[in-house]
Amino acid sequence: MPSESKFPKLPIPDVDLWAFLFERKDRTYPDDKVIYFDPYTKRSYTYAQVRSAAENFGKGLKALWDWQKGDVLALYTPNCIDTPAITWGCHWAGGILSPANPNYTVEELAFQLKDSGARAIVTQLPFIKNAQEAAKKVGIPLDKVIVMGDQRDPEHKVKHFTSIINTAGSAKYRRTKAKPSEDLAFLVYSSGTTGHPKGVMLTHRNIVANTMMIKAAEAGHLQPTGGPTGEGDKLLAFLPFFHIYGLTCLIHQSLYSGLQLVVMPKFDLEDFCRFIQELKITFAYVVPPIVLLLSKHPLVSKYDLSSIRMMNSGAAPLTRELVEAVHKRLNVPVKQGYGLSETSPTTHTQPWEDWDKTIGSVGTLLPYQTAKYMSPEEKEMPVGEVGELWIKGPNVFKGYLNNPEGTAHALTADGYFKTGDVGYQDKNGNFYITDRVKELIKYKGFQVPPAELEGILVSHPNVLDVAVIGVYSKDQATELPRAYVVPKDGLGKTEKEAKEIIDWLGSKVAHHKKLRGGVRFVDEIPKSVSGKILRRMLKVKAQEEEEGTPKAHL
Known part of the structure; x- marks a missing residue:
């Protein structure tokens, strides 16, 4: 029998992302709560400021660019506290956001722009040359390549996104509502073994569902108020927002749950440790190479990281040795989770209270999903035996863009996603990932x-x-x-x-x-x-x- 979740089931509202985040009646924190904070510039957004900036950006898109439902906006930028407002402004106007890796070359970016059908690009000034070159390659007009962040074009040739917010006559425009299960919210790109990345179609329902699933797993642990500072839990964000891990677990979870997100444009070990100490960070999403640094690097000893109550590692397998080394050195627990771009992303996580009992496991299944391990002949494997992990749930993507063959190969007729990852589950419902079918x-x-x-x-x-x-x-x-x-x-x-x-x-x-x-x-x-x-x-x-x-x- 397929495995089911042990976590509580929190209701998944049948609404689009804008309504989910900004029209809810059950918010437990105030409008003036600072949600996104830049520790370098000290610039920040409160809940109310994010909402206002997003709505005004959405109105500006409609007024200035005649933004239509289903239009795609590409984001080519490192982490920035302007990202959430631009993301939800695009959604307010009925658009789909497609984030791209800022390390992409012109050719790699051009492929994603063309494949996604992007109408415009938002970037930051240091990346403007690549963005403009890629735009030219695919026919996006240069006046639709704009910048976000703290730097502005000294020659005033490139618009800053705030100029779109201030578009005259935009007040008359109304929000475009999305159908949660049908309309796309994001097109994230996941590399395929054939070479070119695949556009993963994620609906509003996918992201709403996964945000609630994550909340169920962290419920009772991460709170908007209280904690060591009285300000509630604070998360440190260096994982890229262009990746689904950062997009859902950081951007969406922080706003929905009222957690302050301290935003780093990229990882820097000294800054990471300094911000934890100075700002009393309580939780961090990490990846195994960072756990390795925390276990070994001499610089870490200079800082007090005791405010961290838990870290969650994902994106790649984590070894028992690393978990134990960090706990021994810093007394910081590290639990593990699992997910994929196609599952919005989180499907499994270790419960807080069990992190040390099942080290090496990716945890138990999050609610609303079923999962099973299958043999190469597509027969279900019993508990303890190795097979390919298949997952079904409201977080499973709609399919690959412009790729019916890839979609048919990945999704079964009854809605299971074939992850391409191999592993097994134990008798207590803990899941283990041991290898990959895919060659990535x-x-x-x-x-x-x-x-x-x-x-x-x-x-x-x-x-x-x-x-x-x-x-x-x-x-x-x-x-x-x-x-x-x-x-x-x-x-x-x-x-x-x-x-x-x-x-x-x-x-x-x-x-x-x-x-x-x-x-x-x-x-x-x-x-x-x-x-x-x-x-x-x-x-x-x-x-x-x-x-x-x-x-x-x-």
């Missing part, structure tokens, strides 16, 4: 599709054949992409040539896709009769090479 490399929570890198590398003049795999680095607690290269005519097998290939690829891809695991030269790539790369054989080879190999080029 996970670098610090980012997905790196090997086929994409192979497609680029094979175009290098000195590369005859190539395969890319992820090699696990204990030092960094993450997988690193490594290329196994058959050089043309058997030439060039030196460190110098390896570095040249690494640098060459590095100039063509986003930061997280670089060959941090290095290049290894081989005589041939192991392949099946049908020509499929046998990555498992390369993984065995990588393990054998682990002792006494030269350091990977970074």
